[in-house]
Amino acid sequence: xxxxxxxxxxxxxxxxxxxxxxxxxxxxxxxxxxxxxxxxxxxxxxxxxxxxxxxxxxxxxxxxxxxxxxxxxxxxxxxxxxxxxxxxxxxxxxxxxxxxxxxxxxxxxxxxxxxxxxxxxxxxxxxxxxxxxxxxxxxxxxxxxxxxxxxxxxxxxxxxxxxxxxxxxxxxxxxxxxxxxxxxxxxxxxxxxxxxxxxxxxxxxxxxxxxxxxxxxxxxxxxxxxxxxxxxxxxxxxxxxxxxxxxxxxxxxxxxxxxxxxxxxxxxxxxxxxxxxxxxxxxxxxxxxxxxxxxxxxxxxxxxxxxxxxxxxxxxxxxxxxxxxxx
Amino acid sequence: xxxxxxxxxxxxxxxxxxxxxxxxxxxxxxxxxxxxxxxxxxxxxxxxxxxxxxxxxxxxxxxxxxxxxxxxxxxxxxxxxxxxxxxxxxxxxxxxxxxxxxxxxxxxxxxxxxxxxxxxxxxxxxxxxxxxxxxxxxxxxxxxxxxxxxxxxxxxxxxxxxxxxxxxxxxxxxxxxxxxxxxxxxxxxxxxxxxxxxxxxxxxxxxxxxxxxxxxxxxxxxxxxxxxxxxxxxxxxxxxxxxxxxxxxxxxxxxxxxxxxxxxxxxxxxxxxxxxxxxxxxxxxxxxxxxxxxxxxxxxxxxxxxxxxxxxxxxxxxxxxxxxxxx
DNA sequence: ATGCCTGCAAAAATTTTGCAGCGTG
DNA sequence: CACGCTGCAAAATTTTTGCAGGCAT
Numbered sequence: 001x002x003x004x005x006x007x008x009x010x011x012x013x014x015x016x017x018x019x020x021x022x023x024x025x026x027x028x029x030x031x032x033x034x035x036x037x038x039x040x041x042x043x044x045x046x047x048x049x050x051x052x053x054x055x056x057x058x059x060x061x062x063x064x065x066x067x068x069x070x071x072x073x074x075x076x077x078x079x080x081x082x083x084x085x086x087x088x089x090x091x092x093x094x095x096x097x098x099x100x101x102x103x104x105x106x107x108x109x110x111x112x113x114x115x116x117x118x119x120x121x122x123x124x125x126x127x128x129x130x131x132x133x134x135x136x137x138x139x140x141x142x143x144x145x146x147x148x149x150x151x152x153x154x155x156x157x158x159x160x161x162x163x164x165x166x167x168x169x170x171x172x173x174x175x176x177x178x179x180x181x182x183x184x185x186x187x188x189x190x191x192x193x194x195x196x197x198x199x200x201x202x203x204x205x206x207x208x209x210x211x212x213x214x215x216x217x218x219x220x221x222x223x224x225x226x227x228x229x230x231x232x233x234x235x236x237x238x239x240x241x242x243x244x245x246x247x248x249x250x251x252x253x254x255x256x257x258x259x260x261x262x263x264x265x266x267x268x269x270x271x272x273x274x275x276x277x278x279x280x281x282x283x284x285x286x287x288x289x290x291x292x293x294x295x296x297x298x299x300x301x302x303x304x305x306x307x308x309x310x311x312x313x314x315x316x317x318x319x320x321x322x323x324x325x326x327x
Numbered sequence: 328x329x330x331x332x333x334x335x336x337x338x339x340x341x342x343x344x345x346x347x348x349x350x351x352x353x354x355x356x357x358x359x360x361x362x363x364x365x366x367x368x369x370x371x372x373x374x375x376x377x378x379x380x381x382x383x384x385x386x387x388x389x390x391x392x393x394x395x396x397x398x399x400x401x402x403x404x405x406x407x408x409x410x411x412x413x414x415x416x417x418x419x420x421x422x423x424x425x426x427x428x429x430x431x432x433x434x435x436x437x438x439x440x441x442x443x444x445x446x447x448x449x450x451x452x453x454x455x456x457x458x459x460x461x462x463x464x465x466x467x468x469x470x471x472x473x474x475x476x477x478x479x480x481x482x483x484x485x486x487x488x489x490x491x492x493x494x495x496x497x498x499x500x501x502x503x504x505x506x507x508x509x510x511x512x513x514x515x516x517x518x519x520x521x522x523x524x525x526x527x528x529x530x531x532x533x534x535x536x537x538x539x540x541x542x543x544x545x546x547x548x549x550x551x552x553x554x555x556x557x558x559x560x561x562x563x564x565x566x567x568x569x570x571x572x573x574x575x576x577x578x579x580x581x582x583x584x585x586x587x588x589x590x591x592x593x594x595x596x597x598x599x600x601x602x603x604x605x606x607x608x609x610x611x612x613x614x615x616x617x618x619x620x621x622x623x624x625x626x627x628x629x630x631x632x633x634x635x636x637x638x639x640x641x642x643x644x645x646x647x648x649x650x651x652x653x654x
Numbered sequence: 655a656t657g658c659c660t661g662c663a664a665a666a667a668t669t670t671t672g673c674a675g676c677g678t679g
Numbered sequence: 680c681a682c683g684c685t686g687c688a689a690a691a692t693t694t695t696t697g698c699a700g701g702c703a704t
Contacts (some may be wrong), residue, residue: 129469130468
């Protein structure tokens with residue numbers, strides 16, 4: 001937990017205390033800080049043990065009470081992992097997720113699956129229930145335990161960081177699909193002006209991909225282990241595939257010919273659809289770094305056609321401007 | 328719980344005891360019987376209270392220990408519903424399901440959703456976990472509590488019976504789709520012999536529907552409340568729709584003409600596909616009445632084309648036999 | 655100065671363990 | 680008659696409550 005985030009969460013906690021006529025105390029600060037400085041899924045016992053190291057005089061009861069407050073204000077979330085203990089995990093600005101638990105080594109994998117969320121929401125709606133909370137726990141034997149290897153000690157990561165990583169990876173995957181589509185359109189287009197449009201789109205997309213790769217490197221540079229940490233965000237591949245049409249649909253008599261204007265228009269339609277998809281997809285998540293990455297990518301997808309259009313107009317000068325500029 | 332089932336489960340428990348060198352006792356019988364005679368999700372406390380009514384001398388410890396045995400042999404299943412208590416529900420020959428809990432009145436809704444199961448299995452596979460168990464709890468406010476009505480006391484049903492009801496309903500839905508398809512094919516077919524095939528198929532399907540309705544009535548007659556009990560089995564509508572092709576695909580020059588042989592062949596293909604779907608669908612469930620209903624329906628779907636073929640051959644007599652009989 | 659907060663102790667609640675005697679196979 | 684089983688009591692575990700004194704606002 002970075003110092004900046006800790007400060008933000010502390011402020012948030014203080015605001016909650018103020019609003020409820022509660023008081024700031026040294027103990028609450030200590031417990032909040034200790035909680036935020038861990039990742040993972042700690043029981044009261046676990047947290048109490050950590051607190052004891054820093055101040056032997058703090059009582060368990062205070063830990064119980066403070067954690068209840070942290071849950072009440074949304075900084076922490078209570079979860080059940082089948083061992084009879086109430087456990088706590090970070091909740092503030094962290095993506096909502098579920099757990100897979102190894103019945104042998106008690107290793108915990110966190111994951112989020114929008115499709116699962118969609119189904120859960122739909123079922124609740126069918127029964128006319130207003131959603132409050134939900135938990136999914138999957139118990140199984142992990143690979144290491146099945147093969148009787150000594151399980152590797154894996155670091156627990158900040159869920160938000162992992163989510164950010166997967167958001168960038170998802171954007172990269174989409175960008176790669178788009179690049180391939182643009183390249184294919186460029187190659188197959190019989191109209192030279194249209195060809196140039198798709199070439200420009202591809203170049204723009206390559207720049208975007210380079211930017212995304214930098215972003216991913218930056219995220220991983222901050223925490224080396226993030227690279228090998230398990231996938232967190234599970235997306236149905238179909239959803240990404242449906243973003244792009246089949247080029248064959250635009251062929252006439254087995255030939256693909258699309259002038260600059262039509263090409264720009266198609267590119268814009270695709271960009272908008274993709275932006276729309278990303279916005280709607282991001283919508284389902286709470287305020288997290290990953291969500292912001294998705295929204296930023298959506299914004300770029302929507303606007304980059306304009307950049308290409310302008311670049312082409314400048315190359316061509318006045319006459320083509322009015323025509324290409326019209327929708 | 329019917330006497331027959333109670334006996335079956337008791338036998339199963341005794342077999343488990345024998346195999347593990349454990350002993351039959353009056354207390355175990357009492358606890359098993361008490362557990363089986365309730366529906367719902369009881370804590371040790373709940374069951375202990377019921378036992379006490381019948382024999383004040385039985386101790387809680389025995390209840391704890393016996394329930395552990397019932398879980399070990401698969402008659403009971405341990406679940407967590409967020410109130411800190413370990414609860415037990417019927418597991419033997421009951422469909423695996425999840426829970427929706429009202430945070431206000433603690434009403435519990437059980438449901439099964441194959442799509443959810445599919446996703447959970449897929450995710451576990453991605454992480455290379457061998458599935459052991461999984462739980463999904465959804466918390467929400469039910470309609471009654473939201474509108475501040477006094478919640479209606481709803482009877483808890485035998486999950487297996489509800490599942491059977493929904494299996495028949497699902498079969499009925501599919502049969503209705505098929506009937507509509509047959510009627511449409513009959514109406515639109517320009518070939519008089521082919522027309523007759525589809526008419527026969529439709530009649531067969533109507534008989535099947537009548538049978539299914541009888542079956543549903545029988546299930547509901549046994550327990551009146553079953554009719555109004557909430558839906559238990561949630562199926563994606565797309566899966567059913569995908570069983571039938573679009574008749575337009577078989578038109579040539581805007582005309583649908585299909586002779587008897589081709590019609591029978593198409594009907595057989597559809598029947599087999601439907602049977603295949605039902606078999607695969609049923610496959611995912613444990614041994615339950617609902618599963619058996621699905622498998623029976625699958626068997627019928629596969630074989631009823633033969634019945635129609637034979638009926639047509641008998642009407643027509645010798646000459647058509649060889650031709651229509653060939654695949 | 656008000657009144658929320660802490661820490662201790664005690665209680666409550668749930669589940670497990672030890673053990674003497676009982677009863678099943 | 681061996682050995683698992685029962686019921687009681689006690690212990691262990693997790694969480695809540697009561698209360699006197701302390702400290703934040």
